[in-house]
Amino acid sequence: xxxxxxxxxxxxxxxxxxxxxxxxxxxxxxxxxxxxxxxxxxxxxxxxxxxxxxxxxxxxxxxxxxxxxxxxxxxxxxxxxxxxxxxxxxxxxxxxxxxxxxxxxxxxxxxxxxxxxxxxxxxxxxxxxxxxxxxxxxxxxxxxxxxxxxxxxxxxxxxxxxxxxxxxxxxxxxxxxxxxxxxxxxxxxxxxxxxxxxxxxxxxxxxxxxxxxxxxxxxxxxxxxxxxxxxxxxxxxxxxxxxxxxxxxxxxxxxxxxxxxxxxxxxxxxxxxxxxxxxxxxxxxxxxxxxxxxxxxxxxxxxxxxxxxxxxxxxxxxxxxxxx
Numbered sequence: 001x002x003x004x005x006x007x008x009x010x011x012x013x014x015x016x017x018x019x020x021x022x023x024x025x026x027x028x029x030x031x032x033x034x035x036x037x038x039x040x041x042x043x044x045x046x047x048x049x050x051x052x053x054x055x056x057x058x059x060x061x062x063x064x065x066x067x068x069x070x071x072x073x074x075x076x077x078x079x080x081x082x083x084x085x086x087x088x089x090x091x092x093x094x095x096x097x098x099x100x101x102x103x104x105x106x107x108x109x110x111x112x113x114x115x116x117x118x119x120x121x122x123x124x125x126x127x128x129x130x131x132x133x134x135x136x137x138x139x140x141x142x143x144x145x146x147x148x149x150x151x152x153x154x155x156x157x158x159x160x161x162x163x164x165x166x167x168x169x170x171x172x173x174x175x176x177x178x179x180x181x182x183x184x185x186x187x188x189x190x191x192x193x194x195x196x197x198x199x200x201x202x203x204x205x206x207x208x209x210x211x212x213x214x215x216x217x218x219x220x221x222x223x224x225x226x227x228x229x230x231x232x233x234x235x236x237x238x239x240x241x242x243x244x245x246x247x248x249x250x251x252x253x254x255x256x257x258x259x260x261x262x263x264x265x266x267x268x269x270x271x272x273x274x275x276x277x278x279x280x281x282x283x284x285x286x287x288x289x290x291x292x293x294x295x296x297x298x299x300x301x302x303x304x305x306x307x308x309x310x311x312x313x314x315x316x317x318x319x320x321x322x323x324x
Contacts, residue, residue, distance in 0.1 A: 007042045009034035015042045019049055021058060022073055028064050061124070081164075083126055083152075084110070084119030090155040101244040106151045113148050123159060128169045135175055142175045149175070186316050187324040188212075195311040203287045204303045206272040210284075211321040213265035218318050219243050222293035225281045229269065234261045236269075245295060 010016035015030045015038060030045075032038045045063075052058035061070040081089075087110045095103055117134050118126060131152075138145050153170045160168040188196070193212055200208050211221055219241035228237045235258045240247050249256065261269065269283070276285050282292035288302060296318065304318050 007039060007046055015039065017042055017046050019046060019053070021053055021060070024069070024073060026069060028067055081123050082119060083121045083123055084115045086123050086159065087114060087151060087155050090158060091151065099248070100246050104244045109148045109151055114152050118152070124165060126169050128173065131169055131173060145175045185323045186320055188313070188316065188320060192313045193324065195313055196307055199307045199310040203272065203275045203285060206268040207284045208321070209268035210265050211318070212324055213262050213268070214259050215322045216259065217241065217322055218296045218299065222282070222284060222296070223247055224283045226277055226283055227281065229283070234266055235259060236261060242293070242295065
């Protein structure tokens with residue numbers, strides 16, 4: 001192409017730079033007026049470009065991030081994707097191999113948290129500093145933050161293996177507990193338990209008493225069946241859980257267990273028999289529908305939150321019955 005016409009006034013507000021890279025004729029614009037000073041700057045910039053090309057270290061995106069050729073001629077084209085587009089593509093690819101509940105959890109994290117926080121960043125520009133700054137701004141538990149970051153962590157590790165990035169910005173980053181006990185453990189006091197139970201009635205009172213005195217997970221409680229109750233030994237068998245509308249077995253052998261029923265739990269179960277034992281397999285029903293619980297959201301919004309408000313007890317989510 002030669003030097004003649006390599007730097008020129010493209011318009012009253014821009015300067016053109018011509019060069020050849022990877023056998024392709026390139027013509028890029030600098031959005032600055034073609035004054036003598038700016039023309040000199042453009043010539044110097046072109047000289048740096050040619051030097052980088054000669055050394056084999058030229059990075060099109062670094063010089064012209066808005067250019068279409070930055071994607072066409074990039075050494076790592078995938079690295080020019082946004083973090084959000086790569087997260088979405090990664091999630092779509094793994095969907096057939098993960099459980100439905102896991103997919104829903106990842107999808108929510110990407111849509112509601114990771115997307116707004118990092119989505120507009122180019123994959124290649126996401127840095128450890130940006131991730132660490134975001135972590136430092138969070139007020140939720142360490143466990144919650146780590147769960148939210150799981151899709152980002154796995155996607156970046158895969159991008160590194162595929163050669164889309166040269167450094168994984170998540171490598172070595174872990175969110176530590178703030179103290180000897182994670183701050184998501186926030187049990188109720190005995191007085192609070194009594195006040196909450198007093199503000200519940202009927203089936204939901206049985207549900208709450210049983211939850212407090214067995215320590216079962218919410219997902220296990222709403223999946224408990226009458227066939228899982230051994231009245232002779234006064235125990236219940238935990239054999240399944242309802243997660244994101246799907247019945248599934250415990251993840252570990254330790255999750256599949258039997259629980260000895262203490263007196264308050266046993267009394268709650270006996271009282272519950274009149275409500276549901278002849279209405280289907282599940283022990284606990286939603287009083288609003290007289291059907292098995294569809295998930296934990298109706299528990300929180302329609303029953304648990306109002307009961308705590310009436311009892312004048314500081315709100316904690318229902319899973320804290322397990323910690324209590």
